[in-house]
Amino acid sequence: MVFVSPRLTCFGGVGEIGGNKVLLEDNDTKVLLDFGAGFADGFEYYDSTISPRGVNGAGDLFEFGLLPEIPGLYSERSLQNTEMKYAEPEVDAVVLSHYHWDHTGRIIYVDSKIPIYCGETTSLIHDAYTESSGSPLDGHPIRKFRTGDRFRIGSMEFVPVHVDHSIPGAYGFVVHTGEGALAYTGDFRFHGPAGSMTRDFVNAAKIERPRILLAEGTRVRSDDTKANMSEKAVLNEASRMVKGTKNLVFSTFRGNDVDRINTFNEAAKVSGRRLVVSMKTAVLLEKLKADRRLSVPRVGQDLDVYVRRKKSGRLDDSDYYAWERPFLNQGVNATDVREKQGKVFLHLEAWNLPELIDIKPDRGGTYIHSATEAFNEEGEREEAIIRNWVGHVGFKYAQLHASGHAPMKEVGELVREVAADMVVPIHTENPKLFKSFMKEGRGALHLPQKGKPIALE
Numbered sequence: 528m529v530f531v532s533p534r535l536t537c538f539g540g541v542g543e544i545g546g547n548k549v550l551l552e553d554n555d556t557k558v559l560l561d562f563g564a565g566f567a568d569g570f571e572y573y574d575s576t577i578s579p580r581g582v583n584g585a586g587d588l589f590e591f592g593l594l595p596e597i598p599g600l601y602s603e604r605s606l607q608n609t610e611m612k613y614a615e616p617e618v619d620a621v622v623l624s625h626y627h628w629d630h631t632g633r634i635i636y637v638d639s640k641i642p643i644y645c646g647e648t649t650s651l652i653h654d655a656y657t658e659s660s661g662s663p664l665d666g667h668p669i670r671k672f673r674t675g676d677r678f679r680i681g682s683m684e685f686v687p688v689h690v691d692h693s694i695p696g697a698y699g700f701v702v703h704t705g706e707g708a709l710a711y712t713g714d715f716r717f718h719g720p721a722g723s724m725t726r727d728f729v730n731a732a733k734i735e736r737p738r739i740l741l742a743e744g745t746r747v748r749s750d751d752t753k754a755n756m757s758e759k760a761v762l763n764e765a766s767r768m769v770k771g772t773k774n775l776v777f778s779t780f781r782g783n784d785v786d787r788i789n790t791f792n793e794a795a796k797v798s799g800r801r802l803v804v805s806m807k808t809a810v811l812l813e814k815l816k817a818d819r820r821l822s823v824p825r826v827g828q829d830l831d832v833y834v835r836r837k838k839s840g841r842l843d844d845s846d847y848y849a850w851e852r853p854f855l856n857q858g859v860n861a862t863d864v865r866e867k868q869g870k871v872f873l874h875l876e877a878w879n880l881p882e883l884i885d886i887k888p889d890r891g892g893t894y895i896h897s898a899t900e901a902f903n904e905e906g907e908r909e910e911a912i913i914r915n916w917v918g919h920v921g922f923k924y925a926q927l928h929a930s931g932h933a934p935m936k937e938v939g940e941l942v943r944e945v946a947a948d949m950v951v952p953i954h955t956e957n958p959k960l961f962k963s964f965m966k967e968g969r970g971a972l973h974l975p976q977k978g979k980p981i982a983l984e
């Protein structure tokens with residue numbers, strides 16, 4: 528047993544957006560805050576055609592420092608053909624801020640004996656993905672929490688406090704250690720429908736006078752000049768766009784952004800349309816019904832489910848997985864959409880665009896790109912392809928999105944208000960810009976280095 532004084536080490540999210548992997552150590556307790564995949568992880572070596580080999584488990588990621596070589600963290604299978612020897616768990620838990628891939632994605636390599644702590648809503652989202660496409664949390668013991676709970680892991684005490692973000696069930700944390708408190712924001716915004724939850728987090732964090740604040744800064748950039756669109760503004764604008772055409776409206780957006788689903792469901796309703804979502808989203812909405820604090824549209828009553836052709840192409844029951852079959856009778860297919868195109872608002876993810884070949888919509892409809900505008904080459908390529916499809920069917924292209932992250936100014940306000948002794952920027956490409964948030968003579972900015980411990984004392 529090695530005793531270490533409280534410290535944290537960032538193994539991801541350092542100078543990059545996403546990929547948070549923060550190891551907290553206090554005496555012999557070790558906890559990971561998130562264990563995500565970075566959006567640009569390994570793009571110098573891997574792409575859609577060159578991928579890490581399954582047979583080498585974590586080894587093909589260790590090679591480029593894309594995963595930290597922490598003993599007692601990984602599963603036997605992840606290490607079976609690598610130089611690292613398997614050891615029984617030495618990490619006590621992974622504590623999740625929310626269910627986005629850039630915070631959960633690398634859990635697939637983690638020993639399934641290690642428990643995952645997550646919000647109750649996140650565990651429902653996990654259940655939905657287990658049923659449809661699989662979840663990175665599969666096989667792990669799940670320990671659930673809610674705002675108002677406190678839980679201990681070894682020598683640390685965690686206080687989870689909800690924040691508003693573009694997926695339900697997002698949290699920030701105050702963590703008490705032997706050397707004072709640490710606060711971690713997770714991903715947050717104030718301009719969503721539940722912005723007051725982020726306020727609750729700020730209030731809970733500042734009274735603890737934390738030694739360290741780990742704050743995300745996705746939108747911290749010198750050219751953050753774009754207006755900060757709220758979810759409410761998206762609703763108003765979408766309603767206007769939908770009323771502006773008598774033809775089909777379709778949109779690409781993240782199928783687990785429940786705020787956006789509610790927004791588009793509302794926009795569809797005001798113009799006498801029905802929102803039609805993917806089966807994967809339908810399963811998620813069905814699971815989230817169990818969360819009484821969330822308001823989600825009811826599948827079949829408030830919105831419909833799109834049924835695409837598979838295998839035989841004849842829409843036979845046997846063409847579909849068991850989890851898809853319950854939606855077959857109440858679903859709408861390409862023919863239904865074509866027949867009712869003026870009455871439909873269709874959720875069509877980018878990979879599913881070829882469905883337009885079956886739908887054959889009349890020209891003159893509207894397409895809404897409801898996601899962040901492309902910020903890298905890969906994104907630009909995808910956007911170009913979407914534009915080609917939209918042009919091919921003769922639709923109008925519109926961009927409409929409210930970010931899941933607070934703009935630079937509001938990140939600065941949070942940092943100043945929490946007033947921690949030390950501020951560690953994470954989940955940002957511009958950690959140095961946090962300098963402008965620091966009050967004169969109060970608190971120090973610490974730019975994290977990947978794999979280098981930061982002491983809490």
Ligand SMILES: [Zn+2]
Pocket residue numbers: 544545546627629630714954
């Ligand atoms: Zn993130």
Ligand SMILES: [Zn+2]
Pocket residue numbers: 625627692714931
């Ligand atoms: Zn996120």
